[in-house]
Amino acid sequence: MKKTSALRALISDTFQEARARWLFWGLFALSSLLIAIFLFVLKIDLVQGAVTFMGIQSTSRPVGDIERFVNSSYSWVSIVLYIWGTFLAVFASAGLIPSVLEAGRISLLLSKPLTRTRLLMGRYLGNIAVVSLNHIYLICSVWIIIGIKTHIWEPRFLLAIPISIFIFAVLLCVVVLIGVISESAALSVMVAVALMLVSTILAQRQIVVKLLSSQWSRDLWMAFYWIIPKVFDLGSAMKQLILFDRQVDWITPIWTSALFGMVVLWTAVYAFQKRDF
């Protein structure tokens, strides 16, 4: 009970700090901006024409065609939200780990009857809670807008929420590790964003491996591919899932990314335990 109360206090403190530092409101405002852009795009003539052409607001075209078009739109929109949301979340959360490690703040926290693991996990979960609220707001709002406009409510679109939160949770492990080691928010962002970009490059393995001349370079490419969290692959899998493609392998990018996250988070906890403050 006492332990739950302490963990809840740490999560709530992360929320309060995010609010006070305008990170929470900044995320909310930028998500609102994207929602406003969607509203605007759905109102412009081009989209209105496509909607009319596909007969979504009439009954002249077969229902299957219309649904495929809408699902395809949903899947592309989900990718946009996935990328937008993850980038914003990484930028917003980077400062929340180093801030708690400031001298005079961390020594008092460590004097409390808490393990260092619990302290770090409280901060980690608080970060995820802040970002989850934003993801739910962003993705649900866009879903409602598309639903109202097309009268097709695709619940699979909402898969973008847990998948976006999951990939953020994995990248946050990296942010936490870099934050604990270097206390630098900028470096944390640099590394997390670099991982996102590297993941995209490594995911082109089927093309690149054919172009590489030596076996060792192909093996190295594949080794990196398996180690690095699969931000790109997970986004693609999400798109395919929304398109109701039953063949898509979404389990592999999930478990490999989760494993990466766990190893990195464990390393962060270990480094945190060994550090003197």
Add this chain to the structure above:
Amino acid sequence: MTTEYAIETSGLEKVYRSRFRGREIRAVSNLTLRVPVGVKFGLLGPNGAGKTTFVKMLLSAVNPTTGRAVLFGKDARDPEARRPVGYLPENHRFPTYLTGSGMLDFYAALSGMQPSARKKRIPELLDLVGLSTWGDVRLKKYSKGMLQRLGLAQALIHSPRLLVLDEPTDGVDPVGRREIRDILNGLTGTGVTVFINSHLLSEVEAFCEYVAILRKGELALEGKVSSLIAGRGFRVCASGVPEEALAEIKVLGAAVLPAPDGVEIQAVTREQANLAIDRIRAAGGMIDSVAASSSSLEDVFIRTLQTGKAA
């Protein structure tokens, strides 16, 4: 579990190693110290003597290189050992986005207090430190003195059995200092052990019953303040006294200071001085001189540090 000591350290040591050059800095060296339950204990030393490192090792903010720290019989690394501890760090940085009440509520929750207990205790503590009308104001509006008093409230909120204060009056004006001292004096007789880390000798002399002086990370002196600053005491200088005999003399209540040619024993009474002389002679030590003495804690402090330099 009942224990005689609030703090016990044995052979506590912290060595910092620079990452690339491999250079070693011994911040605290082989420190063995015992603080009895219920006393007011002052830790003194010049800047860089290792006082803050020692306090941080007690609270597990710094991992000792060797040795062990125990709080109320429990290893200081065990989080449960820190449950009865209230701490006010030096140069604290409380989250400025919180209000006074919010800050107390946050740290009380981390100390394991339940919401109902916190709700009752927060107004009491704000009242105790004279901030009852400031509870809903964000900390960024607080002055340095107010933050220090709020920090003290934070350290006291869960009714700790050990209060560790690192430079509690640092940067506080004389009126604020007096208020903090009054609050701490209010703890007299409650059984709370107060451990103060300070360089303000007059304050420690006025408030503490026991002191220890650190010099270059080593324990240079330890004893009862009344023994060390005895107004009409006796100073016994001796040489060739074995460690066991010195330990027995300490038990008598006399303070043992290092001197260039041996040791200097500060005895409060004539009887204490005679008993100390008996022990020294029985152990084969030589009495160099015996004289009546009177000194302040500042005299003792300066002498202790100068002895170290001479050595």
